[in-house]
Amino acid sequence: MSKGVLVDITRCIGCGSCTVACKMWNNLQYNQTAPDKGSGLNAENWTAVNRVQTEKNNEPVWRFVKYQCLHCEEPACASACFSKAIKKTKDGPVVYDVNLCVGCRYCMLACPFNVPKYEWNKTFPQVRKCQMCAGRVQTGESPACVSVCPAGALTFGDRNSLLAIAREKINSDSSYIKQIYGEKEAGGTSWLYISDVPFETLGFRTNITTTPLPHYTESILSLTPAVALGWGALLTGMYVYNHRRNEIAREEKEPGDE
Amino acid sequence: MDDHVKEDEQQLYKKVTRRSFLKMMGGLGLAGITMSLAGCSNSSMVEQAGGDGWLPQQYQGRGTWPAQVRGRVPIDPDNPSITRDDQKCILCGQCMEVCNNIQTVAGHYGLPLANDVICVNCGQCTLWCPTSAITERDDTQKVLQAIQDPNKHVVVQTAPATRVALGEEFGLPPGTWVVGQQVAALKRLGFDAVFDTNFTADLTIMEEATELIKRITGDIIKPLPQFTSCSPGWVKFCEYFYPDLLPHMSSCKSPQQMLGALAKTYYAKAKNIKPENIVSVSIMPCTAKKFEMQRPEMISSAHYWNKKGLQDVDVVLTTRELARMIKQQHIDLSKLPEQKYDSMLGEGTGAAIIFGATGGVMEAAVRTAYYFITQQQPPANLLNLTPVRGLDGVKEAALDVPGVGTVKVAVCHGLSNARQVLEAVRQGNAPWHFVEFMSCPGGCISGGGQPRSAVPPSDEIRMARINSLYQADVQAPRRESHENAEVLALYQDFLQHPMSELSEELLHTEYTDRGKKVREITA
Numbered sequence A: 001m002s003k004g005v006l007v008d009i010t011r012c013i014g015c016g017s018c019t020v021a022c023k024m025w026n027n028l029q030y031n032q033t034a035p036d037k038g039s040g041l042n043a044e045n046w047t048a049v050n051r052v053q054t055e056k057n058n059e060p061v062w063r064f065v066k067y068q069c070l071h072c073e074e075p076a077c078a079s080a081c082f083s084k085a086i087k088k089t090k091d092g093p094v095v096y097d098v099n100l101c102v103g104c105r106y107c108m109l110a111c112p113f114n115v116p117k118y119e120w121n122k123t124f125p126q127v128r129k130c131q132m133c134a135g136r137v138q139t140g141e142s143p144a145c146v147s148v149c150p151a152g153a154l155t156f157g158d159r160n161s162l163l164a165i166a167r168e169k170i171n172s173d174s175s176y177i178k179q180i181y182g183e184k185e186a187g188g189t190s191w192l193y194i195s196d197v198p199f200e201t202l203g204f205r206t207n208i209t210t211t212p213l214p215h216y217t218e219s220i221l222s223l224t225p226a227v228a229l230g231w232g233a234l235l236t237g238m239y240v241y242n243h244r245r246n247e248i249a250r251e252e253k254e255p256g257d258e
Numbered sequence B: 001m002d003d004h005v006k007e008d009e010q011q012l013y014k015k016v017t018r019r020s021f022l023k024m025m026g027g028l029g030l031a032g033i034t035m036s037l038a039g040c041s042n043s044s045m046v047e048q049a050g051g052d053g054w055l056p057q058q059y060q061g062r063g064t065w066p067a068q069v070r071g072r073v074p075i076d077p078d079n080p081s082i083t084r085d086d087q088k089c090i091l092c093g094q095c096m097e098v099c100n101n102i103q104t105v106a107g108h109y110g111l112p113l114a115n116d117v118i119c120v121n122c123g124q125c126t127l128w129c130p131t132s133a134i135t136e137r138d139d140t141q142k143v144l145q146a147i148q149d150p151n152k153h154v155v156v157q158t159a160p161a162t163r164v165a166l167g168e169e170f171g172l173p174p175g176t177w178v179v180g181q182q183v184a185a186l187k188r189l190g191f192d193a194v195f196d197t198n199f200t201a202d203l204t205i206m207e208e209a210t211e212l213i214k215r216i217t218g219d220i221i222k223p224l225p226q227f228t229s230c231s232p233g234w235v236k237f238c239e240y241f242y243p244d245l246l247p248h249m250s251s252c253k254s255p256q257q258m259l260g261a262l263a264k265t266y267y268a269k270a271k272n273i274k275p276e277n278i279v280s281v282s283i284m285p286c287t288a289k290k291f292e293m294q295r296p297e298m299i300s301s302a303h304y305w306n307k308k309g310l311q312d313v314d315v316v317l318t319t320r321e322l323a324r325m326i327k328q329q330h331i332d333l334s335k336l337p338e339q340k341y342d343s344m345l346g347e348g349t350g351a352a353i354i355f356g357a358t359g360g361v362m363e364a365a366v367r368t369a370y371y372f373i374t375q376q377q378p379p380a381n382l383l384n385l386t387p388v389r390g391l392d393g394v395k396e397a398a399l400d401v402p403g404v405g406t407v408k409v410a411v412c413h414g415l416s417n418a419r420q421v422l423e424a425v426r427q428g429n430a431p432w433h434f435v436e437f438m439s440c441p442g443g444c445i446s447g448g449g450q451p452r453s454a455v456p457p458s459d460e461i462r463m464a465r466i467n468s469l470y471q472a473d474v475q476a477p478r479r480e481s482h483e484n485a486e487v488l489a490l491y492q493d494f495l496q497h498p499m500s501e502l503s504e505e506l507l508h509t510e511y512t513d514r515g516k517k518v519r520e521i522t523a
């Protein structure tokens, strides 16, 4: 059964425990910006909690949005990856193999959620992102971030039962928006969100297609093998340009960035 | 997530493609791609998925059982009192433990949040955090700058509780009495005048006892029991969780804020110093004082002089920050000769000394209230009010006061204990006339800014500090607030009498209903 995580945005207190657990479990470095200050994702920040100042019933409110790879049911990043470094596991996590990643960054372009990030400061950079603690999930444990959340904002379980829980919650409590983000977006994602303020005000992309994205990317990649190899070689070379693109990367927007 | 950014990416991508396709083809080794296409990697799923780090044992359960102790307290990046270094946090859950179970703040409000990360600024989490990931917000630079500025007259006050704890930072046994050394160290650091918050502790008693009597006699129409108001963590707690009971709160400012207001009015006038040139610093056992000083209503000196921008207290340093400053100057506190506080705002009685311990404010108030009502010295048992001393969570006493009858008082410390008393008051089951609340378990001697001599704080160290205060009280030449000669001079020369118009302006305050920031807990 495919697993997932349900994020109830109304319950998040912004403590940042999840971001610290992610660093600890994945041996990630700290950079200058504290995770709970809204720095967004980068090669060492696989998850971030951003504070959004918005309004509810004409009162100013703060909402905290935990963000990470959504682990698409049919990941565009994986089908864009010519070297097959990225794949969707049967448990749900979309994982990548560091030995296979050549740093081409095609997944970065393919991802509709702007998730994979590049190691800009390395000589042989790779792309990095949340892997939903696949090793833990495989043994039935929840991802590290879920295990530490003190507020009950994160629920781990079978995607189908999470959808049922989410539906029950938004139907029984009128303060919720009647939408489960991730149920259909990009063809469905393992991570699901519910909220009491509209998703677009929290920085979520809501104009996303509900058709699984690989249908588009594959139509490009399943050209003749020779062409595919050409693409691959090109993409391998891209890291030469990483300094030029550094600036663009800095301007990338994450949900919750103000 | 942003469409046009993404389009830009793709644009650039195409540009790069066209311009340098061939160059790249020529210039780059294809080892990686060759390898990956050949499929010569055999890493397992777990290996490739990463994640084999360390998490505390409680999170390592097979299956998805929730850990009982988990996560950490949320801290607003703009919290004036405390801050956290994520790199030091090990997710042990101790901050959550103390905040949730002992202070009953975290987890005691409904979700979603309004626009506030709820925190009473008590700083107990800084005492429990094993790695010092959570600390006080460091304000020592502001003080150093002020001292170096020749145009500034920098005055400092020290709270009752720092004198029995500062020594611990310099290797002295817990509870060592270092009042004279502390003054000497402050003078060496370059402060222009060193005052004692005990002076305004006595003043608080004059005002608060007067207010209590007025409530009892019906001179002012405010409910009983009267609540003490000198612990800013407690005050904010009441504003958040029991705003309906705020009319019970004494209108008296805390001793810190009274001294701040007087330094820029009474003292400035007498010494002919422009109030805007005075920088008023306080050394406190408390992180919540950093919050209290920046409350918008704490600008009585600005009203008094009709000058914008004046703040009664400019910087609050915790005992730990003072210790750091002293160490940075390579001063060994334990070797310093004792020095005395400066006059005008420097005298304190035994009653003020015990403000630092749970029960101390009550005992001090009882001594003076007795005198105010009967015009007689209180009997010996009121000078040694054992029922309100010690570390029991809620303590009670009944006192016979001629002319009034039995006066009932209660004392509690630690905010979970406060809830018991507050629930009784809410339900109308409170027999008391006066209740003392202190935010921190043990009172200010174990405040969130005190030395971390045991982590988490131990009752042994709390008692060592408390005993030291009571011992000093017994030895003090004057033990009742109304005997403080400098306080009497202040009334004679400046304020006239307790709760005079000027006293009200400078020494009393009002409170903010923060109930809207806290949702009822549902489900």
Ligand code: SF4
Pocket: A069, A070, A071, A072, A075, A076, A077, A078, A094, A110, A111, A112, A113, A114, A115, A116, A129
């Ligand atoms: S969110 Fe992006 S990186 Fe994550 S699985 Fe989907 S396409 Fe891939």
Ligand code: SF4
Pocket: A011, A012, A013, A014, A015, A016, A017, A018, A019, A049, A064, A066, A145, A148, A149, A150, A151, A152, A153, A154, B071
């Ligand atoms: S651990 Fe839970 S409550 Fe804390 S920031 Fe993460 S999701 Fe929010």
Ligand code: SF4
Pocket: B073, B074, B082, B098, B099, B103, B105, B106, B118, B119, B120, B121, B122, B123, B124, B125, B126
């Ligand atoms: S300062 Fe007090 S109320 Fe605030 S987080 Fe720490 S323990 Fe909780």
Ligand code: SF4
Pocket: B071, B072, B073, B084, B088, B089, B090, B091, B092, B093, B094, B095, B096, B128, B129, B130, B131, B132, B133, B134
């Ligand atoms: S007590 Fe300190 S180390 Fe432990 S969870 Fe809290 S902040 Fe982290």
